[in-house]
Amino acid sequence: MRVRTLAVALLAGGLALTACGKEGGPGDTGTAPSQQVAADVKVDGSPTFDKIKARGRVIVGVKEDQPGLGYKDPTSGKFTGFDIEIAKLVAAKLGYGDDKIDYKAIPSAGREQALINGDVDYYVGTYTINNKRKEQVGFAGPYYTAGQDLLVKKDDNSITGPETLKGKKVCSVTGSTPIQKVKTDGLTEPENIVELQTYSLCVEQLEQGAVDAVTTDDAILKGYASQSPTTLKVVGKTFSTEPYGIGLPKEDKALRGKINDILDEAINGGAWEAAYKATLGVSGSDADKPVIERY
Amino acid sequence: MSSVLFDVPGPRARLRHRLYAAIGILVLVAAIGFVLYRFADTGQFEGRKWSWLEYKNIQLTLGEALLNTLKAFALGAVFALLFGAIFAAGQLSDHKVIRVPSMVVVELFRAVPLVVLIFVFHYGVSLGSPLYSVVLGLTLYNGSVLAEVFRAGVLSLPRGQSEAAYAVGMRKTQVMRHVLLPQAVRAMLPAIISQLVVLLKDTALGFLITYDELLDFARDIGSQFQFGRPLVPVTIIVAAVYISMCLLLTWLATYLEKRSRRDKKVIALEKKPAEDVVAAAV
Amino acid sequence: MDVLLDNLDLYGPGFLNTVELFLISAVGSLVLGTILAMLRVAPVPVMRAMGTAYVTIVRNTPLTLVFFFFALAFPALGIVTADTFGGSAASLFYTAALFALTLYTAAFVCEVVRAGINTVPVGQAEASRALGLTFGQMLGSVVLPQATRAVVPPMMSTMIALLKNTTIAAGFSVFQAGSISANLAERGENQLIGLLWVAGFFVVLVIPMTLLQRSLEKRWSIAR
Numbered sequence: 001m002r003v004r005t006l007a008v009a010l011l012a013g014g015l016a017l018t019a020c021g022k023e024g025g026p027g028d029t030g031t032a033p034s035q036q037v038a039a040d041v042k043v044d045g046s047p048t049f050d051k052i053k054a055r056g057r058v059i060v061g062v063k064e065d066q067p068g069l070g071y072k073d074p075t076s077g078k079f080t081g082f083d084i085e086i087a088k089l090v091a092a093k094l095g096y097g098d099d100k101i102d103y104k105a106i107p108s109a110g111r112e113q114a115l116i117n118g119d120v121d122y123y124v125g126t127y128t129i130n131n132k133r134k135e136q137v138g139f140a141g142p143y144y145t146a147g148q149d150l151l152v153k154k155d156d157n158s159i160t161g162p163e164t165l166k167g168k169k170v171c172s173v174t175g176s177t178p179i180q181k182v183k184t185d186g187l188t189e190p191e192n193i194v195e196l197q198t199y200s201l202c203v204e205q206l207e208q209g210a211v212d213a214v215t216t217d218d219a220i221l222k223g224y225a226s227q228s229p230t231t232l233k234v235v236g237k238t239f240s241t242e243p244y245g246i247g248l249p250k251e252d253k254a255l256r257g258k259i260n261d262i263l264d265e266a267i268n269g270g271a272w273e274a275a276y277k278a279t280l281g282v283s284g285s286d287a288d289k290p291v292i293e294r295y
Numbered sequence: 296m297s298s299v300l301f302d303v304p305g306p307r308a309r310l311r312h313r314l315y316a317a318i319g320i321l322v323l324v325a326a327i328g329f330v331l332y333r334f335a336d337t338g339q340f341e342g343r344k345w346s347w348l349e350y351k352n353i354q355l356t357l358g359e360a361l362l363n364t365l366k367a368f369a370l371g372a373v374f375a376l377l378f379g380a381i382f383a384a385g386q387l388s389d390h391k392v393i394r395v396p397s398m399v400v401v402e403l404f405r406a407v408p409l410v411v412l413i414f415v416f417h418y419g420v421s422l423g424s425p426l427y428s429v430v431l432g433l434t435l436y437n438g439s440v441l442a443e444v445f446r447a448g449v450l451s452l453p454r455g456q457s458e459a460a461y462a463v464g465m466r467k468t469q470v471m472r473h474v475l476l477p478q479a480v481r482a483m484l485p486a487i488i489s490q491l492v493v494l495l496k497d498t499a500l501g502f503l504i505t506y507d508e509l510l511d512f513a514r515d516i517g518s519q520f521q522f523g524r525p526l527v528p529v530t531i532i533v534a535a536v537y538i539s540m541c542l543l544l545t546w547l548a549t550y551l552e553k554r555s556r557r558d559k560k561v562i563a564l565e566k567k568p569a570e571d572v573v574a575a576a577v
Numbered sequence: 578m579d580v581l582l583d584n585l586d587l588y589g590p591g592f593l594n595t596v597e598l599f600l601i602s603a604v605g606s607l608v609l610g611t612i613l614a615m616l617r618v619a620p621v622p623v624m625r626a627m628g629t630a631y632v633t634i635v636r637n638t639p640l641t642l643v644f645f646f647f648a649l650a651f652p653a654l655g656i657v658t659a660d661t662f663g664g665s666a667a668s669l670f671y672t673a674a675l676f677a678l679t680l681y682t683a684a685f686v687c688e689v690v691r692a693g694i695n696t697v698p699v700g701q702a703e704a705s706r707a708l709g710l711t712f713g714q715m716l717g718s719v720v721l722p723q724a725t726r727a728v729v730p731p732m733m734s735t736m737i738a739l740l741k742n743t744t745i746a747a748g749f750s751v752f753q754a755g756s757i758s759a760n761l762a763e764r765g766e767n768q769l770i771g772l773l774w775v776a777g778f779f780v781v782l783v784i785p786m787t788l789l790q791r792s793l794e795k796r797w798s799i800a801r
Contacts, residue, residue, distance in 0.1 A: 022349045067520065074519060075350040169666035175759040191667035194750045195759075197505070200518030201649060204526060208652045211666060227520040300694065300720065301620045302706060312621045319623040333654045406783035407776040408741035410755050415776065418758055419769035492637070499639035503748040510642055517650070526650040534638055534646070541637035
């Protein structure tokens, strides 16, 4: 481990010699709403909350590669986005401020295992609630109702919904649910389907003009559109429903109830809207408030 | 200077050669000029597209990515050499029970594309961390090629070597361990190192299963909006890193070959069995 | 067996595309590689330098990186656009894959050809010149027949490698044998069995080529 650290330090040192190693990032924006930290919170009968209390910190599982949703700035190492704001909001109402949250980036494939192992206390990251997943983990929420949508260039008025995709080049991630839908519904010709490894590569192809549209959940697309609202837009005609929930350990019903209360309050108060406006809302698209579904 | 194809040039040929040289330089300059123009025209030289290099956190990430590449390479190389030695010995065994299965294993892993092997381990049997799948794939594929290299090396040694060893009363394993293998490894060193270069390059396949190595770094930074999506600049930097690493290894191979040629202890082989294997190291 | 039979519509076109990619880039890389080899043995230093530079750079670059460049980064340079190749997205990525495979393999073809030419002793060429053979006669009747023996076996190894390398296109939106498993996953099929079938087909394709290569190698090594 020490050798590894040393090697990284040496390498960084070498690079720093030539480039001086700037701290911070060029894209630092400080518009995120601040949260009131609650005091003396009690969640009776929640093993997860007891763990948090004993630790004195919250560990939240998030995505790190979804701009506007769950995104780790490679220059500053800071996490930003709508999912992050929701995670902060929940933590604050549980009694833990910004400085007491540890984010842990976990890709989609490792989410269930991380919750089962207890590596994270809860998970906020484009996590669609469905019955198959409910067999393994618990869900609070939904805190956002996403749906498959299309990201196009701002000046492109020829694509207005899924039925206008014929003859257009459509990009999404290899083996993902959205690309499957495009294939099975025959939304465009097979030779016009582009499958890449990440959405950011697709967005890049869209900006280069190699594809005409990127398709996946509107939340993810809004994240990209909020990065460059002058060149990209989300069509806004969803053709599936993906309720995003907060992933929790399956048996922790007490914490699930508590987080549902927190979300309910945030949605009906102004906190949810503030979080949305500061992140995904930058894209220029509005969103409907979700309705909590307790089970 | 005379080569197989060309005679020593006379005055007219020399003139023609100068003309060719001029044309060659012109074509080269035009090609480079065109590429530079396209770069400038599409804004690849803009400061913003290169500014990511300045940030400390990104430099650290680049360092981590490089370390991950080297880690996959080191683990893959060690295990592949072991695998190769074991299966070379297996292929050379006098017992059919050992020889035939070894040959089958080596042939099979050489015939299956490395991508498919890595996919089998990652998506088929879900080994978990992509590193495991990458290293296992690299080991089985390159180990099989190395087994062939070792075997060819042993077979290329003059028969007198083993005969003499048997004559002084050595046993089979002793002959192999003390006489044949050390000489074979030396004779095949260039081929072994070129296979290691292949192994180093193949670590980039980890990209396909999102192992955090250099190419994965290129994709991540290349899609950063705040730097204007610097895919071209970051590809150039990462390519330079790969090329220098491979050149270092190749240089090591040449150096070792030169040293061993000076070394009197190495037996001059009648034909070079290494050549085909080296040439095939794609 | 069910995985294979139920998804023949993936396996058939998948392997057909693999073979097509292989054949086109094989021809391309043989032509380009031979031209490069000519450059590398040319009597003009500039040409030799050009050939050497190309081979050194390309041979030491991972093929995945070459793919990455042509499929994802190259379009950013604006030399080709989506409409350059018939306008469909697939053709753009397919062309990128062809370029990557051809340019990469050409460097290895070049080395094989060059090594083959170098196995012919200079005395052979000198003797034929002394006999008054023209350049063409010397090449056709003396040098090339001897060089071929040294070239064909390793060239077959290079081509086998090319066939296997086509699977890397799986990560760059080109449908071929390597992308069958991702499509199987979408259909909810067992990926392990699906992948083992892919591996099996490659064994069937590659082993005969290997056997032919070995027998040629053996036959010609005795004759030399």
